[in-house]
Amino acid sequence: MIKERAxxxxxxxxxxxxxxxxxxxxxxxxxxARVPLEMWVNGxxxxxxxxxxxxxxKTAAGRTLAGILVAIEPSYGHGFGRPVPELLAVAAGLRxxxxxxxxxxx
Amino acid sequence: xSDYQAVMSRKAQIIRDAVGIDxxxxxxxxxxxxxxxxxxxxxxGLEEIIAIQRASGVGGTPLLExxxxxxxxxxxxxxxxxxxxxxxxxxGNPSGSFKARRASVSVHHAKRHGYPGxxxxxxxxxxxxxxxxxxxxxxxxxIVQEVYDSRGVGQPExxxxxxxxxxxxxxxxxxxxxxxxxxxxxxxxxxxGYFNASLYTPFGIAGIETxxxxxxxxxxxxxxxxxxxxxxxxxxxxxxxxxxxxxxxAGCTATVVVGAxxxxxxLHMASDRDFNRKSFTTGHTGFGVPFATWPDRTDVPINAxxxxxYLDRYVLVTQGDVFYTTEALAQLEGLExxxxxxxxxxxxxxLSRELPTGGILVVQETEYTGAGKHPSAQLTFxxxxxxxxxxxxxxxxxxxxxxxxxxxxxxxxxxxxxxxAVRRSYLRNAVNxxxxxxxxxxxxxxxxxxxxxDAQFVLGVLQELGVECPG
Numbered sequence: 001m002i003k004e005r006a007x008x009x010x011x012x013x014x015x016x017x018x019x020x021x022x023x024x025x026x027x028x029x030x031x032x033a034r035v036p037l038e039m040w041v042n043g044x045x046x047x048x049x050x051x052x053x054x055x056x057x058k059t060a061a062g063r064t065l066a067g068i069l070v071a072i073e074p075s076y077g078h079g080f081g082r083p084v085p086e087l088l089a090v091a092a093g094l095r096x097x098x099x100x101x102x103x104x105x106x
Numbered sequence: 107x108s109d110y111q112a113v114m115s116r117k118a119q120i121i122r123d124a125v126g127i128d129x130x131x132x133x134x135x136x137x138x139x140x141x142x143x144x145x146x147x148x149x150x151g152l153e154e155i156i157a158i159q160r161a162s163g164v165g166g167t168p169l170l171e172x173x174x175x176x177x178x179x180x181x182x183x184x185x186x187x188x189x190x191x192x193x194x195x196x197x198g199n200p201s202g203s204f205k206a207r208r209a210s211v212s213v214h215h216a217k218r219h220g221y222p223g224x225x226x227x228x229x230x231x232x233x234x235x236x237x238x239x240x241x242x243x244x245x246x247x248x249i250v251q252e253v254y255d256s257r258g259v260g261q262p263e264x265x266x267x268x269x270x271x272x273x274x275x276x277x278x279x280x281x282x283x284x285x286x287x288x289x290x291x292x293x294x295x296x297x298x299g300y301f302n303a304s305l306y307t308p309f310g311i312a313g314i315e316t317x318x319x320x321x322x323x324x325x326x327x328x329x330x331x332x333x334x335x336x337x338x339x340x341x342x343x344x345x346x347x348x349x350x351x352x353x354x355x356a357g358c359t360a361t362v363v364v365g366a367x368x369x370x371x372x373l374h375m376a377s378d379r380d381f382n383r384k385s386f387t388t389g390h391t392g393f394g395v396p397f398a399t400w401p402d403r404t405d406v407p408i409n410a411x412x413x414x415x416y417l418d419r420y421v422l423v424t425q426g427d428v429f430y431t432t433e434a435l436a437q438l439e440g441l442e443x444x445x446x447x448x449x450x451x452x453x454x455x456x457l458s459r460e461l462p463t464g465g466i467l468v469v470q471e472t473e474y475t476g477a478g479k480h481p482s483a484q485l486t487f488x489x490x491x492x493x494x495x496x497x498x499x500x501x502x503x504x505x506x507x508x509x510x511x512x513x514x515x516x517x518x519x520x521x522x523x524x525x526x527a528v529r530r531s532y533l534r535n536a537v538n539x540x541x542x543x544x545x546x547x548x549x550x551x552x553x554x555x556x557x558x559x560d561a562q563f564v565l566g567v568l569q570e571l572g573v574e575c576p577g
Contacts, residue, residue, distance in 0.1 A: 023108060029377045031377055032284050035282070037286050038254070038281065039282075039290070040254075063277065078260075080483050081482040084485045084495070086511050087511070094438055095437055098177060
């Protein structure tokens with residue numbers, strides 16, 4: 001179930017703009033200078049808030065940090081991707097031509 | 107003055123407080139400094155570092171002989187060629203990479219000097235290493251990472267590294283692309299009073315010396331002589347510097363130290379657009395070249411990682427070569443590792459062919475693999491980011507556009523990166539940085555050590571650049 005409101009003690013994710021577009025460091029490439037420097041941090045929610053609302057969190061290091069609530073119980077979302085046919089072909093070729101343990105090849 | 111400018115103007119003081127080293131006492135002139143003095147006087151000798159690492163479960167990793175990969179290399183080598191390939195399985199360290207060696211000494215130092223916590227600005231394995239060591243020492247930890255592009259799309263490899271830092275109890279501050287990562291880190295150091303567990307302190311680099319030392323000692327003990335070649339994945343320069351120094355301390359002074367990077371030339375590392383068009387977030391030319399041609403671009407005033415002082419040779423491989431090698435390591439040796447840490451192993455498959463069968467070639471690291479940092483995760487991400495993935499000659503690789511995975515091992519070749527050009531570039535940077543119009547004999551000697559070149563070469567380049575040299 002997707003939660004829309006966070007309550008004190010919930011594990012949440014906040015978002016904050018650190019440097020606005022146009023206020024970036026000198027010498028960053030043009031495509032980077034055009035966009036803001038953004039930040040995300042996870043922590044325990046201090047008080048009740050809805051998604052998109054300002055909230056403060058207590059981080060794992062014990063800091064109190066304010067930002068906009070963007071996720072409640074955020075998940076990582078990364079995985080192993082999809083099978084890669086090219087690598088499957090490499091694996092099959094290696095096993096066919098080079099026989100582990102025998103130290104020789106065809 | 108903007109907050110950015112204000113914080114950056116306080117950089118020297120913030121770093122002095124957060125690292126606890128007065129670098130000025132090692133400076134001997136406008137440009138020169140006493141490198142060996144700095145390395146020696148930071149308070150930890152090799153034996154002491156071994157003891158610190160032993161107490162935190164770091165080091166002593168197995169040195170494995172790659173019998174099947176050696177055969178694979180010999181099958182594509184001229185007759186009588188194909189050196190024995192050994193791999194130091196650094197994934198066996200507590201946080202799954204050699205970076206635990208660096209972090210163990212930094213966190214020990216922070217604890218000993220009473221810092222209330224540790225901070226590291228890193229998107230790589232070093233974050234996990236600092237978080238793991240901080241967990242062991244009971245210190246709070248903050249890791250600052252560059253993770254996302256402006257669409258909020260993150261590099262899977264870095265998202266995994268953020269996850270593992272949180273698993274070790276660290277606070278992870280995740281940012282979009284840009285060098286202002288450093289500004290955020292400085293602000294946090296000021297706010298918290300934490301120790302800056304920089305990758306580039308003398309004790310961080312000294313932590314890697316044990317890696318070269320263990321390799322040297324074990325090869326001599328097992329085979330009765332020093333390794334012919336040690337291949338090191340080269341990025342920020344610490345791996346090369348620490349390993350080479352450790353090899354020398356083990357008496358392996360004739361061992362050839364080869365740096366290897368993934369060729370990502372053409373991609374801008376601070377570009378929002380290019381950020382997600384690479385499959386490797388470390389071990390590549392985007393770090394390897396700038397850090398060799400000018401090491402002092404870091405979060406400390408004098409970088410202890412000075413790869414140009416130690417590199418005998420610098421070679422490049424492609425992203426496709428490394429994915430192939432990662433697959434071969436799993437399929438033929440039963441070791442699922444990397445992929446970025448296998449950059450040096452990919453180079454080794456080619457370099458082994460240059461040596462006789464009696465030769466010994468050591469690959470000095472592996473790293474853990476997992477969700478996100480895995481060939482299938484990274485190649486899926488590459489495809490989704492518009493990169494073509496194909497089977498074929500790796501010479502067809504185009505960074506950010508095409509990943510061409512070899513279909514036979516003979517296609518893996520290293521491309522030599524001319525160290526003469528790196529040295530030239532270093533000297534040009536020195537001239538520009540310090541505004542050198544003339545140099546003293548002492549400065550020439552320093553530049554000779556910095557570039558590991560002979561005095562004639564240094565003089566020649568300086569004169570070409572219009573610098574007045576002593577007659």
